[in-house]
Amino acid sequence: MKKSNYITREGWDRLDQELKYLWKEERPRITRSVSEAAAQGDRSENAEYIYGKRRLREIDRRVRFLVKRVEDLNIVYYDPRQEGKVFFGAWVTLVNEQDREVTYRLVGPDEWDVKKGEISIDSPMARALLGKAVDDEVMVKTPDGDKYFDIVKIWYK
Template structure:
């Protein structure tokens, strides 16, 4: 089951995508479909078929975003989170070989843009990190076996309307 948590940044991106699709891309493609349809025989009209396919794809995404945005719960930073890893945290970790990674614990809806530093709250790494503090060691089970990581730093994004 997918979690319904999202950061404010992630929520804002989904809202912006919905607005872009609904107010810019959809009207543009609808205009192209109408133009192509006015040319006559639609059965052999590549422009009509192609743009109609794009319109269906846009409509599917608009419907999905509309429903999903209603289900999501925005999680903002709370002062109680200071010093520990919780949802929305940026965490720098290091393994025994000295490999450094900076990751952010986010909702599954924020993974779609394939941001290399975002990890889902539902991932094994995020589950191992939750509630931990700087200098703690975590163990993560991976397909290649158990990995040990050390937490070097934890930080959170602050928003204008949130006071730390």
């Protein structure tokens, strides 16, 4: 399944910050350490040289990915017309069948973090929530079977 090209402003800023850090700080630092290691002689047995070259490849791969991905992303801003319904960027508080409350924010696939309560707009939960309002019941298909939730609160920061 293709990833959505949506992202919050905060998510885009984090990706942009990571790209700048890798390109302007991390890569030059690793390049210097590789040069210093290479100057020590035999490169085939020089762990610092081998590790540094490997790390440079990892950085270059991530930089290429970030450059391409940042160009493709669309930043979604809050619109007052969204109030009362679940759309991209919304915080949603749900109550499950066991009366446990959970809160999620619907964000782009490049920025989700379950520990922060952020779920990808492409996830089954987010797809089930889109367009719903407070007091709506939502059914989500999971590997463990269908789960039901009631929406108790929707807000946008």
